[in-house]
Amino acid sequence: MSESTKNFIEHIIENDLAAGRRKILTRFPPEPNGYLHIGHAKSITLNFTLAQQYGGQCNLRFDDTNPTREEMEFVESIKQDVAWLGFDWGDREFYASDYFERLYEFAEFLISKDKAYVDSLSPEQIREYRGTPTEPGRNSPYRDRPVQESLDLFRRMRKGEFAEGEHVLRAKIDMAHPNLNMRDPSMYRIRHAAHHRTGSTWCIYPMYDFAHGQSDAIEGISHSICTLEFENHRPLYDWFLKELELPDPPHQYEFARLNLTYTVLSKRKLRELVEQGIVESWDDPRMPTISGMRRRGYPPEAIVAFCRDIGVSKTESTIDAAHLLFHIREHLNRTAARVMAVLDPVKVVITNYPAGQTEEFVTENNPEDPAAGTRIVPFSRELYIEREDFIEEPPKKWFRLSPGREVRLKNAYYITCDEVVRDADGTIVELRCSYDPESRGGSTPDGRKVKGTLHWVSAAHAVPVEVHNYDHLFCTPFPENPGEGGSYLDNLNPDSRQIVPRAWAEPSLQHAESGQRFQFLRKGYYCVDIKLSKPGFPVFNRTVTLRDTWAKVQKNS
Known part of the structure; x- marks a missing residue:
């Protein structure tokens, strides 16, 4: 691959390797709350291909932090899709839920540093206090809760002593920050819901923004690659890693997500x-x-x-x-x-073809693939062709079948339409044609040519x-x-x-x-x-x- 065709992430990885990084470890981290789509295929291809290209590995990690939306059905479908696309994660299948205890310890560590606090505002009040993109937010009245009080409340949240929405754990950053993601974001919320992997062990669950970067760090991810909608989340991703004092933290890189016409990918x-x-x-x-x-x-x-x-x-x-x-x-x-199927059939009866006779024609399976071989297609007196391949009063440059016009049947004979049969409603139900016995295989002794070639199936042998x-x-x-x-x-x-x-x-x-x-x-x-x-x-x-x-x-x- 030439330097001019490499993408910006490849340049970053090569610079990191040149600077002494010893290992490349990427990950594909889907949330198991639905089936993967073509946009995910781009991310899967990118992460696994980069790992293969630079002698590294790629983890498959499920960011399963929301028990109300996630199901094992989605987990299994994701694994099937990644494998079907041709990528192998080997023994590197992980789950954010594997790290729930570790993430909880991280949260207590931030509380002990006075970098997180338990907030008792309602969800509606939290949204109101957050401010707008043009107006700063306001500090919660619970923001300066003593560290020990927040630790006690957080531990009681874990024990299930509170109702959903009664308390939430928030990071203590800056309510006037121009980036709304940095305005004391939520880290944990109460959810009295069973998790598809951990059951009822937990009733508090980490928010995606808190779990994501720490899961990357736990796994030793070298390059955390995500789409551009997470660009504004990167300062928070970095803040958590810095405040947790984790060694050799991963770095997040964003690329443009796939958008496709005639498609929704939300x-x-x-x-x-x-x-x-x-x-x-x-x-x-x-x-x-x-x-x-x-x-x-x-x-x-x-x-x-x-x-x-x-x-x-x-x-x-x-x-x-x-x-x-x-x-x-x-x-x-x-x-x-290549095969023949007739979707809107009209019957063709070849009046001068022997009744009860069947011929077999050898036809190639794929002209683009010499190794594809051939198959046998039966031919008989009665056939089906597409209704759209016949017209009684043809326009100019009509090369398909019409009264008195000769066409070629694919790999078979030349036929000419002699008579049109209609039912009581006037609908065409049968075309009576004659064939040229000398045109077998699509050529004639006199060398005449026809421009129209039609596909067909033998009525006696056709399958529905x-x-x-x-x-x-x-x-x-x-x-x-x-x-x-x-x-x-x-x-x-x-x-x-x-x-x-x-x-x-x-x-x-x-x-x-x-x-x-x-x-x-x-x-x-x-x-x-x-x-x-x-x-x-x-x-x-x-x-x-x-x-x-x-x-x-x-x-x-």
Whole structure:
């Protein structure tokens, strides 16, 4: 990697190594209060890749300090997502809850130094006393509590003698500080709630800002890497480490979080989508969660390639979602088998083809991968083609099927439409065609050419499948900016999922494996749904369409 392509964190690490630092230890520290999303994938990729690049290690640490929001379901989903992306934390799985006793001791130490105190203001009063960004806050009347009184109250808080909100432990810093995070922030609050790991052992829990930096220090993290929204928290992070007199404290570095068009990445809003039933679950294929992307068929290698490609900077920006889809298509184009499926069928009867006869055509699985091999596709007198591939009165430059027009059936024969059959309502139900027996395989003795090639399936051999066509969950590029008085929910795309309850596919797809990815010729890339599919009846999710808008943007830029 050249110096010009290195990001600013790589330069920092290399300078630290040159100055004598012996070990690089990073961490990915999710809160287990929801499922991970594509923004977390960027952080995962960055932290694990930096550790690999510089011969270090990366911890997986759960910052589990809020028992009312955290669940083991989220812990397990996070571990599954990190492993699925291809990263291994080995035996370095940690939890902030592992350090609760140590963190409590840190808190008592700060109280003994008169750097923390128990405040008895109500939560509403604390907010009122805090001030505003343009006005200083006011000292709590309990700020000068004697050290021994605060220690006694804090110990009684731990014993469960008080109700929630009755007391809180606060750092004693500066209520006039221009940074609101430094205005005597809360360190511990009372929560009479069982924790998913510690049960009912504790009824006081550390605040994230207090637990985070100290957990880094306990683990010996060398580079604490987080997103820019924590930049204003860094002075507090450093203040705690300094006042606790911890040796070789870690340093926090911030990078720009991932913002993606047509997407919301606020965990609170994603939770609202789930809890309000707007999506089916955290792993709904329309969700930007890693588990949702896995169900939709996004390859993990493509997600990691995207995260590396967009780079790391300190400048906030929004990435076009087409950039991510470009990486998905690039990977699937190389790896996905080509198959034929008809989503909106109309029957074709080849009147001059022998009744009861079946032929087999050998077709390649992936022209981009010579090692992908071939498969057999059956052909018979009755076929299905896409309804949109036929029109009775074609416009100019129409190269698909119409009365009297000849087209090629992929890997099979040339056919010509001779007759259109309608039902009583006037709907086309059948196309009667003739075929040229000399055109087997797509060529003729007289060398004539046709411009249109259609995919098809043999009606006698077709297997029924269910297809879910997905699009962006939101219909505007910036759904979190809905306009005055609006909500991001106002920008939901009503057509984000369209279900085809019965499509017809070539027989090779009947026993497609869960999670297996394919290109449906001329339709898009599809994946077998890992939750909804049943033996012998796969449900396919559209991963991405064939159209590659990002490549066009790149070409024209």
